[in-house]
Amino acid sequence: MTFDFDLFVIGGGSGGVRAARIAAAEHGAKVALAEEFRMGGTCVIRGCVPKKLMVFASNFAQSVEDGREYGWDIRQNGFDWSKFRPRLDTELDRLEAAYRRTLHNANVTVFDSRAVLDDAHTVRLADGSVKTAKHILIATGGHPFVFDFPGSELAITSNDIFLLDELPKSILIVGGGYIACEFACILNGLGVQVTQYYRGDQILRGFDDEVRGHISDLISKQGVDLRLNADVAEMQRNEHGVSVTATDGGIHQFGAAMFATGRIPNTLGLGLEDIGVKIGKRGEIQVDEWSQTSVPSIFAVGDVTDRINLTPVAIREGHAFADTVFGGNPTRADHDQVPGAVFTQPEYGYVGMSEEEAQKEHRIEVYATAFRPMRGAFIGRDEKVLFKLIVDADTDRVLGVHIVADGAGELIQLAAIAVKMGATKKDFDRTVAVHPTIAEELVTMRTPVRTA
Numbered sequence: 001m002t003f004d005f006d007l008f009v010i011g012g013g014s015g016g017v018r019a020a021r022i023a024a025a026e027h028g029a030k031v032a033l034a035e036e037f038r039m040g041g042t043c044v045i046r047g048c049v050p051k052k053l054m055v056f057a058s059n060f061a062q063s064v065e066d067g068r069e070y071g072w073d074i075r076q077n078g079f080d081w082s083k084f085r086p087r088l089d090t091e092l093d094r095l096e097a098a099y100r101r102t103l104h105n106a107n108v109t110v111f112d113s114r115a116v117l118d119d120a121h122t123v124r125l126a127d128g129s130v131k132t133a134k135h136i137l138i139a140t141g142g143h144p145f146v147f148d149f150p151g152s153e154l155a156i157t158s159n160d161i162f163l164l165d166e167l168p169k170s171i172l173i174v175g176g177g178y179i180a181c182e183f184a185c186i187l188n189g190l191g192v193q194v195t196q197y198y199r200g201d202q203i204l205r206g207f208d209d210e211v212r213g214h215i216s217d218l219i220s221k222q223g224v225d226l227r228l229n230a231d232v233a234e235m236q237r238n239e240h241g242v243s244v245t246a247t248d249g250g251i252h253q254f255g256a257a258m259f260a261t262g263r264i265p266n267t268l269g270l271g272l273e274d275i276g277v278k279i280g281k282r283g284e285i286q287v288d289e290w291s292q293t294s295v296p297s298i299f300a301v302g303d304v305t306d307r308i309n310l311t312p313v314a315i316r317e318g319h320a321f322a323d324t325v326f327g328g329n330p331t332r333a334d335h336d337q338v339p340g341a342v343f344t345q346p347e348y349g350y351v352g353m354s355e356e357e358a359q360k361e362h363r364i365e366v367y368a369t370a371f372r373p374m375r376g377a378f379i380g381r382d383e384k385v386l387f388k389l390i391v392d393a394d395t396d397r398v399l400g401v402h403i404v405a406d407g408a409g410e411l412i413q414l415a416a417i418a419v420k421m422g423a424t425k426k427d428f429d430r431t432v433a434v435h436p437t438i439a440e441e442l443v444t445m446r447t448p449v450r451t452a
């Protein structure tokens, strides 16, 4: 049987574009890709990239204040969203164009259209035309989830925040995960009065407990009104924005309410179940370690599979798929010890296990220190950084590294190399400190604060 293409990719985000490019440019496959919205996907258009640019914008509030304390004569007149927003739009346009160029240069045929599956080798585009392919890759990502309650249609999500014409004076952020904590800090820094509701006892569930407490304190001290065990029961629109009834019965007024209550895979309406592709409980496409679905010609990578929902992981999965299927080089994406960062202010960088995870499987030693870094201490700031190493007491291997500090996202990338190589605590100890830095603490902690 002959097909129109060797590979048809649905979704032009990080995972799909990488797979398409490698299959076409490096392995000579005839490839098509369909994207219904903007090329670049969540990361580029409404996620990591615009978020990080907002983190940069937001950080200046603190830098300017610190600069004044250090002796600079700086006047601050507040943040001008109307200046930042067009620049952000221009940058996203530039990146989207770069993604398109990449695909064009790799000879990938692009369809600016939604595509759904007709059968194991056929996709149908929005104009009704059909294309056949030997292999189909689903890389359709995910979208924000807002739970149902009276007034839930008034909620905005991280998709909307970058598109606001103006920033609200006050905002309620609901959720305690990555997006909620990051935007609480970003908007607080930009001068928005931020209240954050989290339904449980402590934000950042699933991360190291000591780190969760540390970040929660920092967020509160910075001026975010963080309410734990709090949730929204009802919302109504009024002339000032939204009136929110909390689950404790309190009624509060906010300019807007942003829900960061998780993301769900984009699998609805793709025709997957009709052709036998197995879908899990959270709506995710079920795949094996080769990213192959229950239909052998169909593969899936990235957030739509709900494995580790991070851009670099989706890229690895897309690349491994292309090498495996078109490059004759069977490759599994490695999901072990994936480092990451939560871009709170300061940032949290992590690799490996939390203390709680590690002690379930190992006898551990915990090395941890929290201290006021030189830069802030000089001007009387009492914000502390946190460095934490979890070490296997039997093998001396470093099982986890956790850093809460300015630049922790950058620092953890380097620490992650050592951890991935199997570094022991002795390896850390025999590395000479770089002085004076905050990161020198990574190699100078000598006595465990506890064992378990």
Ligand code: NDP
Residues within 6 Å of the ligand: 147, 174, 175, 176, 177, 178, 179, 180, 182, 198, 199, 200, 204, 205, 231, 260, 261, 262, 263, 308, 309, 310, 340, 341, 342, 343
């Ligand atoms: P998360 O899963 O991280 O957090 C969702 C939050 O919403 C949790 O605090 C959860 O509470 C809460 N929640 C869920 N349902 C409800 C509900 N019905 N009522 C009240 N609260 C609720 O999702 P995010 O949306 O923050 O981020 C999605 C994913 O995107 C992340 O997991 C991550 O993989 C990725 N991401 C990565 C970033 C990075 O690398 N820096 C940045 C942003 C996103 P509970 O904990 O109690 O379940």
